Amino acid sequence: MRLTKNIQKYLDNKLRGGEINERGNKYENFYTTYKLLESFNNYKTDYEQIYFSSQENSFVDDLVITIKNHRHIFQLKTSKKLDWGLARKLKTLNFDFSIQSRIEKFKKNSYNLYLVVSNDILKNNLKKRLPKQLRSSTDIIMFPYNDSIQNQIINDTLFKKELLALCAIDSPSVDKLESLAATILGVWNASNKKNICIESLYKNIEHTGYAFIKSREKNQLSDEVHRIISSIPDFKFVVHNNYFTWQYKSSDSGVIPYQLGSSEFKIIEKEIIKINPKDFITLENIIS
Amino acid sequence: MRIYTKYAKNDNEIINDFNVLENRNSSPKEYSEALYNIGIKLSKHIRNYVSFTDNVVFSCTNEDADYLGKAFIENLKQKSNIRLAIFWNYRTQAFGDKDLTIAPIVKQYIEQIEECDTLIICKSIIYTSCVVRTNLTYLINKINPKKIIIVAPVIYDKAEEFLNKEFDPQISSKFKYLYFAKDNEVNAQGEVIPGIGGNIYNRLGFKDGEDKNKYIPNIVKVRREKNYG
Numbered sequence: 001m002r003l004t005k006n007i008q009k010y011l012d013n014k015l016r017g018g019e020i021n022e023r024g025n026k027y028e029n030f031y032t033t034y035k036l037l038e039s040f041n042n043y044k045t046d047y048e049q050i051y052f053s054s055q056e057n058s059f060v061d062d063l064v065i066t067i068k069n070h071r072h073i074f075q076l077k078t079s080k081k082l083d084w085g086l087a088r089k090l091k092t093l094n095f096d097f098s099i100q101s102r103i104e105k106f107k108k109n110s111y112n113l114y115l116v117v118s119n120d121i122l123k124n125n126l127k128k129r130l131p132k133q134l135r136s137s138t139d140i141i142m143f144p145y146n147d148s149i150q151n152q153i154i155n156d157t158l159f160k161k162e163l164l165a166l167c168a169i170d171s172p173s174v175d176k177l178e179s180l181a182a183t184i185l186g187v188w189n190a191s192n193k194k195n196i197c198i199e200s201l202y203k204n205i206e207h208t209g210y211a212f213i214k215s216r217e218k219n220q221l222s223d224e225v226h227r228i229i230s231s232i233p234d235f236k237f238v239v240h241n242n243y244f245t246w247q248y249k250s251s252d253s254g255v256i257p258y259q260l261g262s263s264e265f266k267i268i269e270k271e272i273i274k275i276n277p278k279d280f281i282t283l284e285n286i287i288s
Numbered sequence: 289m290r291i292y293t294k295y296a297k298n299d300n301e302i303i304n305d306f307n308v309l310e311n312r313n314s315s316p317k318e319y320s321e322a323l324y325n326i327g328i329k330l331s332k333h334i335r336n337y338v339s340f341t342d343n344v345v346f347s348c349t350n351e352d353a354d355y356l357g358k359a360f361i362e363n364l365k366q367k368s369n370i371r372l373a374i375f376w377n378y379r380t381q382a383f384g385d386k387d388l389t390i391a392p393i394v395k396q397y398i399e400q401i402e403e404c405d406t407l408i409i410c411k412s413i414i415y416t417s418c419v420v421r422t423n424l425t426y427l428i429n430k431i432n433p434k435k436i437i438i439v440a441p442v443i444y445d446k447a448e449e450f451l452n453k454e455f456d457p458q459i460s461s462k463f464k465y466l467y468f469a470k471d472n473e474v475n476a477q478g479e480v481i482p483g484i485g486g487n488i489y490n491r492l493g494f495k496d497g498e499d500k501n502k503y504i505p506n507i508v509k510v511r512r513e514k515n516y517g
Contacts, residue, residue: 148454149388150425174429175422179382179392186383208383210392249516254395257378281509288376288395288502 020078023145027078028054030152030159031116031143032063033185035074037162039065039198047199054193060100060113066195071111073100078118078145084131094131101137113138118145149181150174168214168241169255176212176255183211209264210257215242219260225269228276235280246287248280256287289472290482295333296468302329306441306469309485316493319485320355323412326441327359330466334360334408337437337464340367342405347373347427349411349419350395351492353505356410356441361507364408371399374508375423376501391419393426394501397508399515407433413484414443414467415474417451424451428459436462444480445472 032054039050046068053064063074075096085092097113104111115138117123123142130138146152153160153174163177187204188196205213221239229237237246242260247253258264268286277283296302308314308322338344344366348357353374361370376395382388407427411420420438427433436459438451443465452460473481485491494500 150421150454154425154456173393174425175377175390175392178422179390182382182385182388182390186381186385186388189385189388190383204383210378210380210382210390212392251399251512251516252395252397254376257392257394284504285502288504 023078023147024076026147027118027143027145028062028076029185029189030146030149031074031076032188033149033181034143034159034162035063035065036184036188036198036201037159037166037181039067040202041162041165043067043198047202048197050198051195052188052193052198052201053195056194058100058103059096062116069110071104071109072114073104073111074114074116074141076116076143080119080122082117082122082126084126084129087131087133094134097134097138098131101134104137111137114141115139116141116143118143149178149185153177153181166214168212168243168259169245170238170240172212179210180212183208183213206259207262209262212243212255212257215259217242217259217261221260222269222273225272228272229283232277232280232283235283244287248284252280252284254287291470293468293470295329295466299329302326302468305329306482309441309491310482312485314485314491316491319491323352323355323441323484324359326468327356327410328363330356330410330439330441330468331360331363334364334437334439334466337435337466338364338366338406338408340365342366342435343368343371343403345371345373345401345404345407345427345431345433347375347407347409347423349423350374350376350503350505350508351488351494351500352410352412353507356412357505358507360408360410371401371404372507372511373398373401373423373427374505375419375426377419377422378497378501379419380497389416389418391422393422396426397512398430399511401431404431404433406435406437407431408437408439410439412441412488413480414438414440414447414451415480415483416444417447417454421451421454424455434462435464437464437466439466441467442469442471442480442483443467444474444483445470 043050049068051066055061056064060073060075062076065072084094087094087098089095100113120142123140127140144156146155163181167177167180169176183205187201205211206215219242234249244256271286305322305325308318346360374397375393377391378394379391382390409420409424414420448465471480471483475481479486489500
């Protein structure tokens with residue numbers, strides 16, 4: 001079947017729209033992950049007072065973070081060209097931000113608005129042209145766009161820095177950081193994204209295997225397990241942030257992907273006590 | 289639909305081995321032998337990509353090591369010993385999110401590597417490329433190979449595109465691909481069809497990903513004993 005020019009144009013736009021949507025979704029997902037990481041790292045004793053929401057059915061609502069009753073309201077844009085437009089003209093950034101600002105003031109909320117864009121030149125231009133009535137409440141932020149979590153980790157030093165601060169493993173390889181970031185995003189995606197307290201998110205991540213997040217629990221290896229594995233020749237191990245990592249000679253290394261104290265880790269401990277391995281070959285089958 | 293590459297389409301032995309993989313009634317032993325045979329054929333064709341004097345690192349996952357890995361190690365003769373890097377990945381969906389596939393490394397066996405001219409990274413099938421991408425990223429950071437050859441009996445139609453996109457062009461420009469078949473269909477279980485006849489863990493007799501991670505390949509046991517005493 002041959003498509004007419006108009007239908008072909010419609011199809012091209014539709015496909016392009018799909019790509020733009022996908023790009024927008026990834027951008028929102030990775031930025032939310034970044035803000036969760038930042039909140040987990042910066043407010044260690046205040047998780048109960050921090051709430052995340054998305055799509056509140058308002059004019060600026062891609063992400064709303066409430067920290068101790070102060071609302072941080074974000075709009076995210078991956079477009080390469082953007083301008084503020086006129087405050088009285090529908091569908092402009094100026095309109096959306098101005099009306100959102102009025103709503104927040106009307107509700108007597110303590111708040112800030114943020115426009116998040118994916119390149120520095122655009123950020124600077126938008127900052128220079130920030131409408132006067134928004135200057136006291138609005139800021140523009142640059143967050144780089146990457147099309148995968150792995151690339152966000154490799155290319156975005158701030159994203160990586162936050163992950164490193166939260167990861168339980170010392171000098172982690174990218175796969176551990178990716179697991180942690182993906183689990184944070186997975187837990188967020190599984191919530192209804194409406195006023196979610198980050199305490200509940202952290203708790204869920206802590207109880208997920210292969211998350212490699214710093215635990216607030218500090219468990220010890222049982223004395224007996226410690227004694228058994230300490231006597232295995234050429235085998236070294238470290239318990240750090242509730243995770244068990246190990247090395248055998250210079251060739252083998254690994255991590256048990258479940259935290260000490262978890263039911264999965266307890267099964268491994270029981271097995272070690274039951275089998276009482278005297279060499280790495282025997283232990284390897286238990287800890288793999 | 290499947291397309292065989294120039295290396296495979298006129299080779300009845302390769303086609304027969306693919307038939308064994310695709311046949312769900314093949315036993316784990318028959319299945320693993322077919323993988324080994326395909327590995328031998330791949331190791332012959334890789335000569336076009338690897339110079340005899342190259343320092344070669346061969347990498348694969350633990351479930352592939354005794355079949356594809358062994359075939360390469362036995363048949364690819366180099367001036368210097370080939371070094372082995374084996375990974376135990378756990379492929380899963382982060383918190384059950386189907387869009388967040390991850391494959392963290394829980395264990396690795398890596399022989400002493402001073403220099404790497406060519407890294408050969410082999411996988412029984414490359415689809416989303418999650419495992420290959422994870423292990424490749426690890427090795428690129430650790431050994432900075434000059435050339436990278438990505439090898440598989442079969443790959444999904446868009447696998448090269450997926451994998452190249454995950455790396456900076458400076459890195460992906462080092463990639464060369466060698467495979468025997470390209471498939472463009474995926475079933476409801478997320479398996480490439482005909483691919484390698486379904487889930488390799490089950491076909492090799494493992495219960496699941498955690499069960500397969502208990503498996504220590506014989507090639508690792510032998511080389512560890514030989515190299516590290």
